[in-house]
Amino acid sequence: QRLIVLSEHQIDRRTALVVWPETAIPAQVWEDEIKQNMFYFPIWSFLQRHPNVSLITGIDSYKRYGPDKNKASATARFDEQSNTYYDAFNTAAFFDADTSISLYHKAKLVPGVETLPSFLNFMGAWFEEFGGISGTLGRDSERKVFVTRDKGYKAAPVICYESIYGEYITDYIRKGANILTIITNDGWWGNTPGYKQHMNYARLRAIETRKWIARSANTGISCFIDPLGNVINPQPWDAPAVIKQTIPTDTRLTFFVAYGDLLGKAAVGSSMLLLVITIVTALRNRLKKK
Secondary structure: OHHHHHHHOOOOOOOOEEEOOOOOEEEEEEHHHHHHOHHHHHHHHHHHHOOOOEEEEEEEEEEEEEOOHHHOOOOOEEEOOOOEEEEEEEEEEEEOOOOOEEEEEOOOOOEOOOEOOHHHHHHHHHHHOOOOOOOOOOOOOOOOOEEOOOOOOEEEEEEHHHHHOHHHHHHHHHOOOOEEEEEEEOHHHOOOHHHHHHHHHHHHHHHHHOOOEEEEEEOOOOEEEOOOOOEEOOOOOOOOOOOOOOOOOOOOOOHHHHHOOHHHHHHHHHHHHHHHHHHHHHHHHHHHHO
16 A cells, blocks of 8 residues: 555556556465455555556465366475475566556576575474575466556566576567666665676666666665666665656667677686686696606
8 A cells, every 4th residue: 555655646548657666566366366465455445446557566476276286386395284286476467457466477586586496495494593484386388478457568578687688688678668667675785885786787777778667666776767878767775755856768789788798708708718728738738757
């Protein structure tokens, strides 16, 4: 309800998209029951009041597969009480006034906090103390793009940790995204340089793709970032706020989007070549001494 009140302070007839942060809705929900879940009723009412607005928000969602293990994913867990396999997701949800729903499941998971190798399952409880989960979250295998009702914005739903991966973000652009929306919960950093560094990674993504970014942070820096990496209207850490920006779109593909991180790949290749040369030289010198 608090996010709805904040949002309505800035919504006008030109508003097309509202972006709330990661885990903005605390209620965990089965994906096939979102429309019937009472915690989401205020959202549908909010969108009915603003029928031209689309909403992107972070949620914790679950998907049921039933009792057959063969129909479940590799990351699915089994619940004995309900006799069903299910997955848990860190999800970006896209809602419209017509109650249509699109979901994107975070795919770049934080090691230890969101994903855990099976041989480390015994450490699950320890990781939970740091805001993680016991086990591994499910994930999407492909990027998704959310299109607003007026078709003007094709938004890339980037969730938290995913924003540090440049080439990963380019997949959204190649799928037609003309803006990036980054939703994040930086509260676990505390008031340290970590949340600032996380925001600065987003500046790189704007420069690489030459796309505007709307960054919505739960206990972090909410801001807009232009295609040159300039931060616009940043909000202070741990302060409730709502900001608005008119964002032009650009569908052109940059060299980085089209060809990827060639410089990084060249650096890795050069390092491997230098390593091989060093080893071969050392072996030759040893043989000469013999």
